[in-house]
Amino acid sequence: MTPAQFEKQIEPRWQKLEKLLKEAEKSHPSAEVEELPATFRQVCHDLSVAQHRMSPQRLTQQLNALAIRSYRVLERHSAGGWEAFVRLFLVEFPQAVRAEWKLFWWCTALFYLPAALIAVITPSYPEWAMTLLGPDGMMQIESMYGEASKPSDYVRESFGSGFAAFCFYIWNNVSIDFRTFAGGILGGVGALFVLLFNSIYLGAVFGYVHYSGNPLTLYTWVVAHGAPELTGVVISAMAGMRVGWSVLRPGRMERRTALVLAGRKALPLLVGAAVLTSIAAVLEGFWSPMDLPPVIKFTAGGMCWLLVAMFLMFSGRRQKDAT
């Protein structure tokens, strides 16, 4: 068969494919598109033959472009909408945390231990914490948790309303989660740095309030939203470390492959951390500023911690493992 004959022979097929593609790219395609996969395979075959026979570039390029276009149409993902998102958070996220429980406890320890250490030593040696907080930080703490001040007043003054505060926390804190995760790819260094920095800063705030402020105000303020917020910080760092670890120790896989797989494992963690942080923003914007007796605050706060712990431990256990 001469190249010209070959070209003539395959032409109806790719013209049919082109027509079907146009049809399939419409929002309501006719039933005709059922023939698309079979036609696609025929044209793929023609492309292979054309490549092998070194048909003119014009022909191979045209078939190549058609093959790419059809593959895109055939492999089109449907994101799954809200249902998939809810499943990702309720099932895959706790599963992912449990699957990486060692990493979770490492990150938890790296976050809470330095914080506790700084918080404990600050009342006796306040200089470190004061240097870290700086004059602005100290003033803010005084105005929130000082002897005669209430954090709700401070928040009302700086944001005006609970909703505005909520928006600010989403913009600021969820962005930090995302950045912490991204920093993780540098061998985990970025995520680790953010984790430790937040830990030390948190410890300094707690220590400093014990030193010069009113600890009860602080604890009633943070106890509820702290549960999802701090867990979110730990888990976003965990997601980053997951990716960073695959760079450092790809194991038996090629580094490139290990990185891709780690990214897939880190995604539910990242989404979970972002949702937890958003929940924290809701609590911090609307619940924490309420003036309620400490008993109620602590009961509700305790419930929050319990809820987060139970959620991570038990949610999605009976569902089939997504990974």
Add this chain to the structure above:
Amino acid sequence: MAVTRADTLQSVELADGVEIQLRVAGPAVRSMAYMIDLLIRIGVDILVAILAFMLLPDLVGMEMTNGLFLLFVFFMEWFYNVFFEAGAKGSTPGQRSMKLRVMSVTGGPVSLAQAVMRNFLRVVDFMPGLYLTGIVCMLFTKRFQRLGDLVANTVVTYAEVPIFMAPHVEIRAERRAPSKVLTREEQAALLQFLERAPLWADERRIELATLAHPLTEAAGVEGLRRLCGMALWLQDPEDKSGTPPSLKGAGMFRS
């Protein structure tokens, strides 16, 4: 095919067993697309800010407006690219204007998860400024992938492989069998030469044909004529239409 070594074509084998070729895009054109997207984003941010702060404060109050605007900025910052790349077109307006498209390395469209991965990691690719990390990373990977692309397993390709239309040109050279046995790659090179020769100036044709001196054993116009003759022979060894009379010099190519 022999061409893969000298250009940015990347062969990908689809699940259906056929090899397709993607033309991956380099840092320069991607930077352009990014700049366009950046300008669009800034423009939209400013526009929304003006509209929001003109209309909303009377309705919902100043604090509420501030808050809503922060939320908007948050979504624009993190989800502008995700939204467009995971969408049906697979490209942001900036990428579309540069005729680029984000694709999975497997040749398929990107999933939402991949779009999130590749765009959230921009933070690191940007470091220490002006996407330096990303650009260096692109130069060290054969598919021009930045860190985000590596983790998400994506590539940025030209959306349309430009289809090269050879003008219909009658080539007046005498068919002749090559003097040596040619490999598949060599045959392909010869056929492509014949396809593209009409597009070049005479000097360039002769210059390139002279490179094939070991095959043609002639230089200059004679070499070119012999080379074209061999390519014609490869196209169709048996000549049915009757050889047009071979002409001298540049008269070989007649459209």
